[in-house]
Amino acid sequence: MKRREFIKYGMCGLTAVALGTIPLPPFFSRKAEAANLTVNLSMEEALVEMIDGTRVFFWLFQLQGSAFPSIPGPVIFAFTGDRVTINVTNNLDEVHEFQIIAAGRNRRNLNTGPIQPGQTATLSFIAPDGGTYMYLDPRNAPVNRVLGLHGAFVVLPAAARVVPPPLLGNPNPQPVFPGPILPNGNAITPYTRPTAQVQQLFNDLGAQPFFEVRPGEPGQFWVPVRPANQPIPDPLRHALEDRLLPANELARLAAIEPFLFRTRIWVFNAVDPFFNAIAQAGGNAEPGGGIDPAVFRANFLGRYFLTNGKSGAFSSLEDTAPDTVLAAFIGEPHVVRILNAGPPTFSPHLHANHFYVLAVNNVVLESVTHPDTMTVGTVEKDIPFRRLQADPLGPTNRLFLNGGSRVDWLVPYIRPPDIPGNRNILLQDLIPEELATVLQVKGLEVAQSPLEYPMHSHVEIDQTAAGGNYPQGLITHFIFLGELINGVEVPFPEPVIM
Amino acid sequence: MPLPLIRRGIEPPQDIPMFLKFVCPPTFGGGPLDPQPPTREVSRKLDTMIDIPLPPSVAAVTRAGRDDIRAWIIEDPDDPNGRTFPSPIIRTVEGDIVWGDVGFAFNTHTIHWHGIEPTPMNDGVGHTSFEATANFIYQFATNTAGTYFYHCHKNTVLHFEMGLYGMLVVDPPNPGTRPDIPAAPFPTGGPGFVSAFLPNFPGFVPGANVVPYDVEAIWVPDEFDSICHELGHDAFMQKCDNNNPNDPNNFTQDGILNDFIPDIFFITGVFPRVVQGNLNNLPIITAVIRPNTRTDPDTGPPATLVAPTVRVGQTLLVRLLNAGYTIQEYRIGRPGDALDATVIATDGRPFGIPGTENQYSSPFVIPAGTRFRLTTARRIDMLFRPTVPGIFPVVIKHIDWTKTQNAVVPIRELVWGITRTIITVVP
Ligand SMILES: [Cu+2]
Ligand SMILES: [Cu+2]
Numbered sequence: 001m002k003r004r005e006f007i008k009y010g011m012c013g014l015t016a017v018a019l020g021t022i023p024l025p026p027f028f029s030r031k032a033e034a035a036n037l038t039v040n041l042s043m044e045e046a047l048v049e050m051i052d053g054t055r056v057f058f059w060l061f062q063l064q065g066s067a068f069p070s071i072p073g074p075v076i077f078a079f080t081g082d083r084v085t086i087n088v089t090n091n092l093d094e095v096h097e098f099q100i101i102a103a104g105r106n107r108r109n110l111n112t113g114p115i116q117p118g119q120t121a122t123l124s125f126i127a128p129d130g131g132t133y134m135y136l137d138p139r140n141a142p143v144n145r146v147l148g149l150h151g152a153f154v155v156l157p158a159a160a161r162v163v164p165p166p167l168l169g170n171p172n173p174q175p176v177f178p179g180p181i182l183p184n185g186n187a188i189t190p191y192t193r194p195t196a197q198v199q200q201l202f203n204d205l206g207a208q209p210f211f212e213v214r215p216g217e218p219g220q221f222w223v224p225v226r227p228a229n230q231p232i233p234d235p236l237r238h239a240l241e242d243r244l245l246p247a248n249e250l251a252r253l254a255a256i257e258p259f260l261f262r263t264r265i266w267v268f269n270a271v272d273p274f275f276n277a278i279a280q281a282g283g284n285a286e287p288g289g290g291i292d293p294a295v296f297r298a299n300f301l302g303r304y305f306l307t308n309g310k311s312g313a314f315s316s317l318e319d320t321a322p323d324t325v326l327a328a329f330i331g332e333p334h335v336v337r338i339l340n341a342g343p344p345t346f347s348p349h350l351h352a353n354h355f356y357v358l359a360v361n362n363v364v365l366e367s368v369t370h371p372d373t374m375t376v377g378t379v380e381k382d383i384p385f386r387r388l389q390a391d392p393l394g395p396t397n398r399l400f401l402n403g404g405s406r407v408d409w410l411v412p413y414i415r416p417p418d419i420p421g422n423r424n425i426l427l428q429d430l431i432p433e434e435l436a437t438v439l440q441v442k443g444l445e446v447a448q449s450p451l452e453y454p455m456h457s458h459v460e461i462d463q464t465a466a467g468g469n470y471p472q473g474l475i476t477h478f479i480f481l482g483e484l485i486n487g488v489e490v491p492f493p494e495p496v497i498m
Numbered sequence: 499m500p501l502p503l504i505r506r507g508i509e510p511p512q513d514i515p516m517f518l519k520f521v522c523p524p525t526f527g528g529g530p531l532d533p534q535p536p537t538r539e540v541s542r543k544l545d546t547m548i549d550i551p552l553p554p555s556v557a558a559v560t561r562a563g564r565d566d567i568r569a570w571i572i573e574d575p576d577d578p579n580g581r582t583f584p585s586p587i588i589r590t591v592e593g594d595i596v597w598g599d600v601g602f603a604f605n606t607h608t609i610h611w612h613g614i615e616p617t618p619m620n621d622g623v624g625h626t627s628f629e630a631t632a633n634f635i636y637q638f639a640t641n642t643a644g645t646y647f648y649h650c651h652k653n654t655v656l657h658f659e660m661g662l663y664g665m666l667v668v669d670p671p672n673p674g675t676r677p678d679i680p681a682a683p684f685p686t687g688g689p690g691f692v693s694a695f696l697p698n699f700p701g702f703v704p705g706a707n708v709v710p711y712d713v714e715a716i717w718v719p720d721e722f723d724s725i726c727h728e729l730g731h732d733a734f735m736q737k738c739d740n741n742n743p744n745d746p747n748n749f750t751q752d753g754i755l756n757d758f759i760p761d762i763f764f765i766t767g768v769f770p771r772v773v774q775g776n777l778n779n780l781p782i783i784t785a786v787i788r789p790n791t792r793t794d795p796d797t798g799p800p801a802t803l804v805a806p807t808v809r810v811g812q813t814l815l816v817r818l819l820n821a822g823y824t825i826q827e828y829r830i831g832r833p834g835d836a837l838d839a840t841v842i843a844t845d846g847r848p849f850g851i852p853g854t855e856n857q858y859s860s861p862f863v864i865p866a867g868t869r870f871r872l873t874t875a876r877r878i879d880m881l882f883r884p885t886v887p888g889i890f891p892v893v894i895k896h897i898d899w900t901k902t903q904n905a906v907v908p909i910r911e912l913v914w915g916i917t918r919t920i921i922t923v924v925p
Binding site: 044045046047048049050051052053055057060068069070071197198200201208210211270294297298299300301302303309310311312313314316317318319320321343344345346347349351352353354356367368369370371372373374375392393394396397398400401402403412416417418419420421430431432433434437439440441442444445446448451452453454458459460461463464465466467468469470471472477 | 516
């Protein structure tokens, strides 16, 4: 069986389950002007299956109209300047709150204040500068957040405003996309106010020899959404065309897909089911509720480690985590937005490419370093911006050294630079033996093509599940499907597997 | 009404072979694949077991209560003194094509050359390629000078903790501006050249974008959980059931590897004695490592690699790697000391080299006495140009990655241990 055909294989078992994928962005801007956008969220109870099958109780956000709550909460997209209204209904048994960190004026938090059970609160604001924001329940921190009440709020700069490409079953709208280069000659970045270095990096992606696929074959510029003339990338295309997912999941993927083009959002978390069980039994972190936030912080022992709600193999394979796995061609740079909702500090390490650290907690960095491993800290340890400005190291260096709870990377997607041999030669011609290698796994055959690498947190404790089971923790995969040849995506040859 | 249930993924996964590969990596031997003529060859063997003698004060505070600690190391089989912890340093030269001939004493392992970026089969990650049973020749280039390391990537949570790692330094070619410095690769401890874009730094070589250094120190602060070191090779590994790879039974090896409680603290294989602390009185504070601190001659590097001595007017290069599972907080010198650190590179990528993919960053100064942090596997390279003689303290806190001190003081971080060394500056 050829690997690309796997999706035809085994279609049973797809009953009405929510898959923990990043769900529907609730709105699009359909005009070139700022839009009015409304999001209706509720807070709900749910059981979430961990990688070993254990069912753990969570408090989760649910998008109105969606069949299931989602872990993490739905990604909310906006463009800078949009007028955003978020209505949050508390369907849980105790008081909760809703906050977006540093999304207000002067990086102030936006907060609804307490929401009584059964009540709805509203947050109305103008979408801030482009960047990666976290929404969460800040109450009794970190308990309510870690027990599931968190999600990503992504703001794209107004310059990137588009009408999205055709949605499923909607054949004819004319998508409008400004292209990767703005009228002023600069490339689009994720930011409203990029630093000179970040701007230069994005300008250089499609222009400089060190980002070339091979000499004479330029790499591409970054684009924040899928341009109209681009096909839907694998494996989302399979999921959409083959209707392999439940209808509501398909709709979510179809709607979010334009925004996930050349972008990944990784929401990290950790789970100590001891505390979830108290909540399931009716407890909470209010005074006398059975979960003392101080006890929680002193005793939290992570047992499962999640990326977008999944672990290990389930967060690493193209078919089980299409919105998490990086799978693209050499020459196609990607932005990765990392958010950490958990109590641990992680140290994510990318194999095969060093990445660029663009921003930490939406502070766009003035020195764009190029590491292979970077600290992603916790909300509790985020350093207030005003204190950073007075830091003897300066904001850029302090954030590079310490990290923050939100870190943006640029993954250049260059040919892994330490593959020996002539760089003028197509990679498929340089390593034919490896690409043709097929190894036995318990009687089944697995090809080495395409080229696959891990991204994992290097604390390694976080690579476990239930205290063992390496590598079933905080991990996903970084896949090179092929390389650009004359600007066309050419997959690596695949050996024929009998 | 039953609660909504969110499943862990598609059941069954569509791509059974890939799923199975993730749970039960294939094995392989031989290599190199797609060979290119090597310019450098190294040999390594996994995993040799050594017992590192511990100072009695260390043994007294370990949970396992042994007077030595079992470590697993990656041996250099060509070197009669190649059974050290950390494993013997590998030095290559920028532009080298390296063949790493790796043998295995028993069971399956891999070597991942952390920060080096070759093809997956040379990257040493089992579930994205294979685990090696017999000899395998890894092939990779070392195209950017800087600080790397190598380690086993099987059951890494245990195998990295057990000591299966060593430093990998890629040196720039010698530009020939200092007759006293030999050809690259440079001797460990110095002198040598290092990539750095510091046009005003003494000895900076334009074009080559390197500066000379006289003394090299290697700081690899780490810590052991002595209970982990009692465990067997495949402790709590996932099972692999080929009939149903996502059977929950494959992921139910209830273990203790998430409960990391370090009780032995050291820097680059130098185990200092404990001067304060026990299990009920955290943190454990170790004695200051000095140039004459005794190390085990059979298994450990000399303490001078950790506690360097440098003359006024000379340049000291420190390569720093967090090889522990803690957040490490460093303080070099005291506020106001004439010992500022100039950070020139991270993770094998020098800052600010014009006309390269590294041109978007700049070297920066950490003023003496300023605390800073790194998490696991991160590296930075720092230069010092001391101007006054003295003994300058280096203090490293090993901080829990999740937990706070206790329920009474929930804000304060949980510091498991404190290690210390010194930089000695002589006239
Ligand atoms: Cu790794
Ligand atoms: Cu590593």
